[in-house]
Amino acid sequence: MARTVDPSGDASYTAVTVELQSATRRGLRVRQFLLTAVLVTPLIFAIATAPPFSAEARAQGASRMFGPNFPALAGSDTIGPTRSGNSITIPSRWACGSTVTNVIDLSNQDSSGRFLTAARTNGVHRQSVTTTSIVNGSPQQFSYLETKNGATNGTGTITLTDANSDGVVDGVLFTGAVSGSLSLAFSSDHNYVSAPWAEVSALGVDTTATCAGAVPQIWIPLADTNGDGVGDSIVMDLDGNGQADPDVLPGPPVVVPAVPTMGPVARLILMALISLAGWWFLSRRRSGSSGTPAVSHP
Numbered sequence: 546m547a548r549t550v551d552p553s554g555d556a557s558y559t560a561v562t563v564e565l566q567s568a569t570r571r572g573l574r575v576r577q578f579l580l581t582a583v584l585v586t587p588l589i590f591a592i593a594t595a596p597p598f599s600a601e602a603r604a605q606g607a608s609r610m611f612g613p614n615f616p617a618l619a620g621s622d623t624i625g626p627t628r629s630g631n632s633i634t635i636p637s638r639w640a641c642g643s644t645v646t647n648v649i650d651l652s653n654q655d656s657s658g659r660f661l662t663a664a665r666t667n668g669v670h671r672q673s674v675t676t677t678s679i680v681n682g683s684p685q686q687f688s689y690l691e692t693k694n695g696a697t698n699g700t701g702t703i704t705l706t707d708a709n710s711d712g713v714v715d716g717v718l719f720t721g722a723v724s725g726s727l728s729l730a731f732s733s734d735h736n737y738v739s740a741p742w743a744e745v746s747a748l749g750v751d752t753t754a755t756c757a758g759a760v761p762q763i764w765i766p767l768a769d770t771n772g773d774g775v776g777d778s779i780v781m782d783l784d785g786n787g788q789a790d791p792d793v794l795p796g797p798p799v800v801v802p803a804v805p806t807m808g809p810v811a812r813l814i815l816m817a818l819i820s821l822a823g824w825w826f827l828s829r830r831r832s833g834s835s836g837t838p839a840v841s842h843p
């Protein structure tokens with residue numbers, strides 16, 4: 546068995562060696578304690594600041610569907626469409642009491658029961674918009690038609706565009722009797738979408754000379770359909786029952802999905818794993834340590 550001795554034969558060498566080894570072990574324990582504390586502190590902080598596992602989830606798309614419960618905003622006014630059967634009524638003070646131009650009729654259902662055509666009567670004019678292309682369950686292109694006393698007065702196409710090919714709509718293109726384009730504008734919290742009012746006026750829409758004065762910019766609510774906490778699509782709940790209308794096509798996404806982030810529970814688990822890994826590493830270091838090497842003789 547190996548025995549620690551003083552190479553010079555001095556008996557005090559053994560005592561010095563033992564003291565050095567003891568000091569080394571004390572230093573190692575202090576370092577282990579400090580390193581473990583550094584690893585465990587984030588875990589304790591995460592536990593202290595994380596909400597309860599049973600905390601109520603943040604409201605998502607079901608609470609922000611366009612309809613009487615979540616109307617469009619127009620300055621200090623709201624515009625909340627309602628539905629009765631196949632007719633949609635859009636109340637607005639800028640309609641000047643009209644009971645005709647504010648009513649939109651739905652028709653032309655596809656094989657899935659979804660309405661493809663929306664039309665209204667405005668005096669001697671009949672204006673309609675029909676979905677002609679559906680991509681990923683949402684409309685992408687429309688044809689529009691206006692008749693006057695039964696005769697065609699104007700036709701054209703409306704296309705939802707994705708100029709940068711990121712998978713979301715970023716504009717609207719008009720061709721035919723009405724020609725031009727619209728870009729999209731968003732509220733700071735991305736809960737509402739609109740179009741720049743100057744671009745709307747450039748298309749021929751009168752936003753100033755109405756019987757009730759100028760029409761402020763109109764903002765339509767966006768539902769969060771992918772659960773990332775950001776509004777991304779126009780979804781209709783025209784009967785106000787808290788459910789998306791199954792016979793009305795939902796709008797395509799107009800906002801890029803948010804970058805996924807770690808929730809508090811995920812951060813808690815990560816901190817726990819890091820702490821366990823640190824404890825395991827330090828335990829192996831401690832069990833494998835031999836302190837200050839000693840001089841041995843057989």
